[in-house]
Amino acid sequence: MQDEGLASMRRPAGFGRTLVATLIGLVYFFPVIWMILAAFKTRVDALATPPKLFFTPTLEHFWASFHRLSADGSQIFDTGLDRNFFNSLFISLVSVGLALALGGLAAYGFSRLRLVGRDYFMFYVLVLRMVPPITAIVPLYFLFRVTGLGGGYVAIILVYTAFNLPFAIWMLKSFLDELHRPIEEAARLDGSSDLKILWRICLPQMRAGIAATAIIAFVFTWNDFLFSLLLTSVDTRTVPVAMTRVVGADVGVDWGVFAAIGTIYLLPVLFIAFLLQGQLLRGATFGTVPR
Amino acid sequence: MAVSSHTGGARESTRAARFTAPLVGAHAAPFVAPALGVLCVMNVLPLLWSIGVSFFHFRADRLNTPPHFLGFANYRDLMTDPDIWEHFLNTAVMIASSVSVQLVVGALLTFLFYRPFPGRRLVLMLVLTPMLLSTVVVGTFFSLFYDPTFGIVSALVRPFTGAPFAPLGTPFSAITSLIVADAWMWSPFVMLMLLAGLEGVPAYLFEAAQIDRASTWRRFWTVVFPAIRGVLLLALLFRTIESFNMFDLIYTITNGGPGTATESVSTEIYDTAFVLFETGRASALGNLSVFVVIVLTRLYFRAIQLRREAA
Numbered sequence: 001m002q003d004e005g006l007a008s009m010r011r012p013a014g015f016g017r018t019l020v021a022t023l024i025g026l027v028y029f030f031p032v033i034w035m036i037l038a039a040f041k042t043r044v045d046a047l048a049t050p051p052k053l054f055f056t057p058t059l060e061h062f063w064a065s066f067h068r069l070s071a072d073g074s075q076i077f078d079t080g081l082d083r084n085f086f087n088s089l090f091i092s093l094v095s096v097g098l099a100l101a102l103g104g105l106a107a108y109g110f111s112r113l114r115l116v117g118r119d120y121f122m123f124y125v126l127v128l129r130m131v132p133p134i135t136a137i138v139p140l141y142f143l144f145r146v147t148g149l150g151g152g153y154v155a156i157i158l159v160y161t162a163f164n165l166p167f168a169i170w171m172l173k174s175f176l177d178e179l180h181r182p183i184e185e186a187a188r189l190d191g192s193s194d195l196k197i198l199w200r201i202c203l204p205q206m207r208a209g210i211a212a213t214a215i216i217a218f219v220f221t222w223n224d225f226l227f228s229l230l231l232t233s234v235d236t237r238t239v240p241v242a243m244t245r246v247v248g249a250d251v252g253v254d255w256g257v258f259a260a261i262g263t264i265y266l267l268p269v270l271f272i273a274f275l276l277q278g279q280l281l282r283g284a285t286f287g288t289v290p291r
Numbered sequence: 292m293a294v295s296s297h298t299g300g301a302r303e304s305t306r307a308a309r310f311t312a313p314l315v316g317a318h319a320a321p322f323v324a325p326a327l328g329v330l331c332v333m334n335v336l337p338l339l340w341s342i343g344v345s346f347f348h349f350r351a352d353r354l355n356t357p358p359h360f361l362g363f364a365n366y367r368d369l370m371t372d373p374d375i376w377e378h379f380l381n382t383a384v385m386i387a388s389s390v391s392v393q394l395v396v397g398a399l400l401t402f403l404f405y406r407p408f409p410g411r412r413l414v415l416m417l418v419l420t421p422m423l424l425s426t427v428v429v430g431t432f433f434s435l436f437y438d439p440t441f442g443i444v445s446a447l448v449r450p451f452t453g454a455p456f457a458p459l460g461t462p463f464s465a466i467t468s469l470i471v472a473d474a475w476m477w478s479p480f481v482m483l484m485l486l487a488g489l490e491g492v493p494a495y496l497f498e499a500a501q502i503d504r505a506s507t508w509r510r511f512w513t514v515v516f517p518a519i520r521g522v523l524l525l526a527l528l529f530r531t532i533e534s535f536n537m538f539d540l541i542y543t544i545t546n547g548g549p550g551t552a553t554e555s556v557s558t559e560i561y562d563t564a565f566v567l568f569e570t571g572r573a574s575a576l577g578n579l580s581v582f583v584v585i586v587l588t589r590l591y592f593r594a595i596q597l598r599r600e601a602a
Contacts (some may be wrong), residue, residue, distance in 0.1 A: 011406060012406060012407050012408055013406035013407065013408040013411075017403060017406065017408070018408040018409070018410075020403060021403040021404055021408065021411075021414055022410070022414050024400070024403060024418075025414040025415070025417040025418050026417065028417060028418050028421070028475075028479075029417035029418070029420060031421070031429075031432060031433070031436070031475070032417075032420050032421065032424070034432070034436075034443075035428070035432055102325045102326040102329060103326055105322045105323070105325060105326065106322060106323040106325070106326035106327070108322055109319030109320075109321075109322030109323040110319065110323060112319075113318060113319035113322060114318050114319055115318070115319035115320070115323065118319075121323070121327070123588070123589075123592050125330065126588055126591070126592060127584065127585055127588045128330055128334045128335075130532045130536075130584050130587070130588045130591070131334075131338075131581050131584050132535065132536040132538075132556070132557050132560070132577070132580050132581070132584065133536060133538070134536075134538060134557045134560045134561055134564075134577065135338070135341065135560065135574075135577030135578070135580060135581055136333075136334060136337050136338070137564075138337075138341060138351075138560065138564045138570065138573050138574055138577055139336075139337035139338070139340040139341045139344070139574070140333070140337050141351065141564075141565075142340075142351045142570065143336075143337060143340065145351070145354075146354075158329065158332075158333055159333060161329055161333070162329050162330055162332075162333030162334050165326055165329060165330055166330070169326060194322070219422075219423055222425075223423075223424070223425040223426060223427075225425065225426055225427050225539045225542075226538055226539065230565065239425075240425045240426075240427045240428075241427075243425070243427055243428065243431070244427060244431075244543075255435065258428075258431060259432075262424070262425070262428040262431075262432075265425060265428070266420070266423065266424055266425075266428070269423045270416070270420060270423060273416070273419060273423055274412075274416055277412060277415065277416070277419075280419070280483055281483055281486055281487045281490070
């Protein structure tokens with residue numbers, strides 16, 4: 001590497017900067033800590049003023065997220081939250097997978113093959129990602145009602161696939177653009193098909209890029225609220241929408257339960273983001289900046 | 292292109308392949324068709340439908356009533372409705388303030404985090420967590436923080452004023468409260484973009500400046516700033532478009548209140564479409580905002596192309 005970025009020669013931060021950065025980090029994290037603590041507080045502790053920092057932790061909210069006692073306390077009902085979690089995971093994984101597969105093919109086409117008006121396609125693909133989601137939802141809501149697809153998995157998965165596709169195409173194309181071409185040329189001369197070149201030569205070289213694309217698309221889908229609010233039914237509802245039902249409960253907001261659900265819901269993305277922190281960097285710029 | 296890891300010759304050849312040069316080989320159609328097909332069915336078709344519907348009086352909750360053709364009446368009503376202009380203005384004020392705050396905070400965070408230090412990975416995670424949270428969680432918790440009786444903001448202010456404080460009570464403080472939540476959530480995203488931009492600063496330039504004993508200030512303006520100007524522009528435009536589309540936070544924190552002070556274009560479309568069920572009018576408003584976004588995206592696209600040409 002003859003032409004490395006600033007990263008390679010960056011001096012380590014001094015003690016002062018390290019201290020300030022750590023303090024700022026903790027301050028920044030405060031609302032999240034608040035949520036995590038609230039998940040372990042009893043109802044009384046949660047609303048105490050001034051706020052309590054020390055308290056006896058309880059797991060009741062985590063239990064209450066998934067179970068509900070009947071009025072006389074003799075029976076235990078399911079809140080259906082496990083179903084919501086399954087929906088969130090299933091819908092996110094399938095739609096991100098589809099977006100990566102279709103987006104990868106399209107990115108290869110845009111990057112390597114003959115196409116008239118490619119810049120226009122790339123531009124309007126980007127426009128589709130930028131258009132306010134609500135403007136797409138109004139017609140989709142109607143179209144799903146008419147076709148009878150509304151509320152099913154197929155509908156919401158296709159919606160998220162389409163939502164993630166522009167991002168996937170842009171990201172994957174930028175990674176493809178950076179690969180060295182001679183190997184591919186050689187393979188082509190040897191008679192390899194484009195599909196084979198993409199699968200056997202390009203993909204193995206872009207594992208990090210695919211991870212970056214996948215994680216950002218996954219976070220977007222996992223946390224989306226609006227599409228799910230208007231285009232899912234009871235059976236396919238995801239956690240962000242289910243959470244708002246807790247807020248709207250008739251006995252007032254049950255902050256403990258809400259915080260417990262929020263905490264559980266955060267953990268998977270937090271874990272993935274920690275593992276793939278470097279990839280987030282690339283993903284933040286739609287792939288227009290190198291690693 | 293800001294590719295910095297290639298050697299000179301390879302860099303030339305790959306750059307030629309991008310955007311402008313005609314490509315040899317097979318036609319791209321079979322490769323791009325599946326993706327474009329999905330996009331057509333799920334995005335383009337609905338948009339065309341909403342263009343059509345915007346010329347009718349149509350309610351999605353009364354499918355048995357045939358749509359009634361209005362011509363441009365929906366658009367005319369919108370253009371002459373002072374409330375709509377107020378909402379566009381609200382949106383513009385919120386975008387401008389929120390994006391400025393995000394850029395400033397994002398830049399400060401970048402300044403703190405661009406150098407390695409022990410535990411940086413972990414501390415960076417603390418800062419990145421907000422953007423990993425669901426907007427519903429952020430919105431709901433900020434609405435708790437802003438609660439006049441139980442909220443921490445009120446608790447912090449009370450000792451000074453002696454009275455409970457309702458951050459969501461007046462238009463100005465409600466808008467400020469929304470901006471704080473939005474900026475808290477998305478400043479780290481700006482930081483990520485700037486950190487990524489810094490990776491692209493060629494080390495030899497920085498080295499040369501160091502050998503010349505240029506001051507930190509001068510080094511920033513002559514070496515670092517020109518190199519990250521492009522990514523700064525990207526951050527500005529991307530966050531502007533995303534703020535334009537802001538819905539979840541408004542929905543969960545203020546629900547447009549007090550009055551209609553924090554109503555944005557997205558929430559207005561939502562109300563028109565799913566509370567009033569005036570589907571035709573909502574579509575017309577949606578099309579107007581799509582037009583705004585196309586213009587903004589055009590600028591974004593230009594910014595990307597400029598970056599590629601500059602590198």
